[in-house]
Amino acid sequence: MRSRKPKLTPEQRRERIKAAHDKLSGAVDGLLTSEGWQAMVTSRAWLRRYSLNNMMLITSQFPDATDVRPYSQWKEAGRHVRKGEKGIRIFAPCRYKARDEDGNEETDASGNPRYQVRGFTVVSVFDVSQTDGDPLLSADGSAPQELTGMAPEQLWDGIAAHINKRGFTVERGDCGSAYGFTRWATRTVRVRSAVEDAQAVKTLVHELAHIACEHEERQTTTPRALLEVEAESVACIVTHVAGLDSLAYSVPYVAGWAGDSETAHASAERVVQVADQIISALGEAAPSPAARAVSAA
Numbered sequence: 322m323r324s325r326k327p328k329l330t331p332e333q334r335r336e337r338i339k340a341a342h343d344k345l346s347g348a349v350d351g352l353l354t355s356e357g358w359q360a361m362v363t364s365r366a367w368l369r370r371y372s373l374n375n376m377m378l379i380t381s382q383f384p385d386a387t388d389v390r391p392y393s394q395w396k397e398a399g400r401h402v403r404k405g406e407k408g409i410r411i412f413a414p415c416r417y418k419a420r421d422e423d424g425n426e427e428t429d430a431s432g433n434p435r436y437q438v439r440g441f442t443v444v445s446v447f448d449v450s451q452t453d454g455d456p457l458l459s460a461d462g463s464a465p466q467e468l469t470g471m472a473p474e475q476l477w478d479g480i481a482a483h484i485n486k487r488g489f490t491v492e493r494g495d496c497g498s499a500y501g502f503t504r505w506a507t508r509t510v511r512v513r514s515a516v517e518d519a520q521a522v523k524t525l526v527h528e529l530a531h532i533a534c535e536h537e538e539r540q541t542t543t544p545r546a547l548l549e550v551e552a553e554s555v556a557c558i559v560t561h562v563a564g565l566d567s568l569a570y571s572v573p574y575v576a577g578w579a580g581d582s583e584t585a586h587a588s589a590e591r592v593v594q595v596a597d598q599i600i601s602a603l604g605e606a607a608p609s610p611a612a613r614a615v616s617a618a
Contacts, residue, residue, distance in 0.1 A: 348377035400454030408445025530555035
């Protein structure tokens with residue numbers, strides 16, 4: 322049975338929160354380096370249940386983290402945290418039941434209690450490598466799958482449908498020296514014909530990211546290089562979750578384009594949000610071992 326830890330004093334709690342803030346500041350500064358940005362892109366494929374800030378806190382303390390959960394959730398999953406393992410500190414909201422002016426509990430339309438967030442505290446979570454117990458599958462119910470040359474079945478169709486819903490048509494054809502491009506004036510996305518499935522699909526996600534990251538509106542105020550970093554980062558996260566191993570080697574150095582940590586953090590927030598939206602729209606379906614050839618238009 323796990324022994325109960327002594328309750329923290331207010332001073333100890335403030336010190337712990339300050340230490341976590343300091344660690345987060347260092348992690349945000351790390352986004353200005355090639356290694357820090359690539360770590361953000363790579364880890365997002367596995368740590369999607371956490372906010373960007375908590376994800377950076379996790380990877381700064383436990384770089385090899387893949388599946389991170391609180392102690393109680395590991396217990397529910399049939400695993401236990403090994404004695405002596407050090408917790409990974411992250412932020413958690415302090416939630417309280419909302420009450421009206423008369424002190425009565427407020428509820429939503431379904432009759433469930435409403436909650437308010439009044440600040441944050443620091444809690445400990447643990448990576449799967451710190452636990453023992455029942456074997457676990459990955460979040461999609463299968464082991465991570467790397468595909469070379471071909472793309473996961475139906476991934477092209479899913480991404481193309483997402484682009485179509487945003488008012489753009491998709492075509493294959495000549496793209497000059499580029500793998501693909503988006504024409505804002507004609508609402509057209511084109512992907513080069515003479516490339517294998519894997520490259521074609523990653524390029525299609527890249528172009529979708531340009532659209533979803535609102536690059537049409539931002540192209541006059543944001544350096545083109547930073548827009549490309551965002552689009553490629555989204556493509557790496559989405560395709561990696563879908564089973565296509567593109568990873569972060571294709572994400573270029575970001576420091577010179579972000580300029581400062583605030584800009585880099587805002588850009589990372591955008592990348593994470595857009596990638597998550599695309600993955601959710603695809604239904605987070607596990608990739609099939611089969612693959613399909615995408616015919617040229």
